[in-house]
Amino acid sequence: MSARKIIIDTDPGQDDAVAILLALASPDELDLLGITCVAGNVPLELTSKNARITCEAAGKTDVPVYAGSNAPLSRPLITAEHVHGQTGLDGPELWEPQMPLAEGHGVDFIIGTLRREAPGTVTLCTLGPLTNIAAAFNRAPDIIERVQEVVMMGGAYFEVGNITPAAEFNIYVDPEAAEIVFRSGAPTTVMPLDVTHKVLATKPRVETIRALNTRVGHFTAEMLDFFERFDVEKYGSEGGPLHDPCVIAWLLKPELFSGRGVNVEVETRSDLTLGMTVADWWGVTDRAPNALFIGDADADGFFNLLTERLARL
Numbered sequence: 001m002s003a004r005k006i007i008i009d010t011d012p013g014q015d016d017a018v019a020i021l022l023a024l025a026s027p028d029e030l031d032l033l034g035i036t037c038v039a040g041n042v043p044l045e046l047t048s049k050n051a052r053i054t055c056e057a058a059g060k061t062d063v064p065v066y067a068g069s070n071a072p073l074s075r076p077l078i079t080a081e082h083v084h085g086q087t088g089l090d091g092p093e094l095w096e097p098q099m100p101l102a103e104g105h106g107v108d109f110i111i112g113t114l115r116r117e118a119p120g121t122v123t124l125c126t127l128g129p130l131t132n133i134a135a136a137f138n139r140a141p142d143i144i145e146r147v148q149e150v151v152m153m154g155g156a157y158f159e160v161g162n163i164t165p166a167a168e169f170n171i172y173v174d175p176e177a178a179e180i181v182f183r184s185g186a187p188t189t190v191m192p193l194d195v196t197h198k199v200l201a202t203k204p205r206v207e208t209i210r211a212l213n214t215r216v217g218h219f220t221a222e223m224l225d226f227f228e229r230f231d232v233e234k235y236g237s238e239g240g241p242l243h244d245p246c247v248i249a250w251l252l253k254p255e256l257f258s259g260r261g262v263n264v265e266v267e268t269r270s271d272l273t274l275g276m277t278v279a280d281w282w283g284v285t286d287r288a289p290n291a292l293f294i295g296d297a298d299a300d301g302f303f304n305l306l307t308e309r310l311a312r313l
């Protein structure tokens with residue numbers, strides 16, 4: 001079978017960087033057409049720099065990295081330096097990337113790629129606020145039916161929220177964009193906090209990655225050393241949740257995950273619950289399912305996959 005074509009839309013972020021590495025390490029299964037950056041964890045200037053640093057760490061500098069939207073569709077940007085550090089990628093010693101940004105805007109790249117490739121052959125992997133994807137769908141509605149699948153890290157039902165008591169960060173930053181994607185009709189799979197909070201970068205798992213003793217192994221372990229601090233302190237868990245790599249792991253080994261096809265709506269009006277993903281997990285409404293909402297994962301299987309793939313870089 002030929003490799004599945006994907007675009008990664010991202011706001012690196014240590015966990016975004018690990019997701020990018022996992023994809024770069026899996027060329028037999030995934031054909032990474034390009035990376036589009038969005039403002040989120042840190043401003044666009046940094047996310048588009050961090051994506052290139054990540055590609056360089058992997059020695060894969062031929063993937064085009066585009067800068068996309070620098071702010072949500074209709075709100076001021078909210079960032080998360082308190083989780084990811086001032087650079088967004090705190091942990092390893094960082095460098096100025098040599099790789100240039102690809103010419104053009106990330107949204108134009110998404111539109112152009114979906115129009116160029118055969119219908120139903122390009123998957124959008126979204127690891128940050130959904131601004132770029134919604135902007136592309138707004139500007140070029142013809143591309144929506146050409147999308148094979150949107151695989152998104154975002155939202156929560158049982159875990160409710162992380163940036164507010166009611167909302168997960170990626171959805172909260174641009175709830176209008178998330179609503180556009182959920183209502184678009186594009187086949188959508190969601191990795192909410194409900195599953196990512198079960199995929200913890202515990203000390204032994206991070207040490208196994210460090211023990212690869214490669215550039216990527218050290219780079220990843222140092223990012224995770226930093227990343228786990230915030231959530232471990234907050235939740236008292238054994239490690240930080242490795243949110244975004246779940247998106248790529250789903251494409252590589254869907255059997256590691258389980259979930260339900262449900263309706264998901266996004267709260268865009270209430271100040272108190274802005275960005276909440278109201279998932280009809282129990283089927284108590286007659287709203288039609290619009291997403292496969294993942295709830296569980298084989299965390300050991302996930303980390304075995306991640307470690308085995310990182311070893312290839």
Ligand code: BDR
Pocket residue numbers: 013014015016041080083127128153162168169170243244
């Ligand atoms: C999401 O928010 C960001 O901080 C992470 O990179 C992840 O995409 C988790 O809520």
Ligand code: CA
Pocket residue numbers: 010011012013015016041127128244
């Ligand atoms: Ca992210």
